[in-house]
Amino acid sequence: MIQQTLVLIKPDGLKKSLTGNILTRLSETKLDIIAAKIVKVSKELAEEHYRQLKDKPFFNELIKYIMGYYHKQKVMAMVYWGEDAIKKVRDLTGATNPEEADAVSIRGAYGRITTKGVYENVVHASTNEAEAEREIKLWFKPDEIIVGLYPVKIIKDTQEKRVWA
Numbered sequence: 001m002i003q004q005t006l007v008l009i010k011p012d013g014l015k016k017s018l019t020g021n022i023l024t025r026l027s028e029t030k031l032d033i034i035a036a037k038i039v040k041v042s043k044e045l046a047e048e049h050y051r052q053l054k055d056k057p058f059f060n061e062l063i064k065y066i067m068g069y070y071h072k073q074k075v076m077a078m079v080y081w082g083e084d085a086i087k088k089v090r091d092l093t094g095a096t097n098p099e100e101a102d103a104v105s106i107r108g109a110y111g112r113i114t115t116k117g118v119y120e121n122v123v124h125a126s127t128n129e130a131e132a133e134r135e136i137k138l139w140f141k142p143d144e145i146i147v148g149l150y151p152v153k154i155i156k157d158t159q160e161k162r163v164w165a
């Protein structure tokens with residue numbers, strides 16, 4: 001089944017100069033990258049991305065971590081697309097807890113748990129099609145993705161916006 005999945009290289013991955021290594025690992029999947037950008041994550045975006053975890057005791061630390069409070073304040077967001085994309089990327093990513101993740105997975109190789117108990121697991125990857133749709137629509141506008149993944153509508157933009165001077 002052709003699928004799309006959101007992949008984030010989290011602030012610790014960027015701080016540790018792991019971008020190239022992670023992209024190389026992901027290229028093993030032979031999936032297509034159909035969108036990519038560097039994002040400075042706002043509190044709103046962070047909280048919306050992890051909204052299903054808002055009652056967890058580690059939620060506040062998780063939000064600080066993904067915003068780059070402890071590292072660089074940026075993440076790299078990408079959409080990978082192709083046959084069984086969700087499982088292929090998750091298999092490479094490894095388990096949520098970096099100490100339990102397979103040693104040759106991305107999280108097993110590069111992740112750590114901080115003394116505060118934050119799982120700095122270097123990457124995010126969607127776990128199912130519904131989550132992928134919600135996350136891709138949260139992180140990307142339709143025109144930022146080179147494949148038409150989901151239905152779009154045209155609206156007249158009346159809000160002020162920044163353009164090049």
Ligand code: DAT
Pocket residue numbers: 053058062095096117118119121124125127
């Ligand atoms: P995953 O990122 O593997 O999809 P998740 O969606 O359950 O896992 O959790 C999102 C992030 O929250 C995860 O990447 C790291 C953090 N997290 C999850 N469980 C945690 C725990 N028990 N303690 C600390 N951080 C945790």
Ligand code: MG
Pocket residue numbers: 125127
């Ligand atoms: Mg998850």
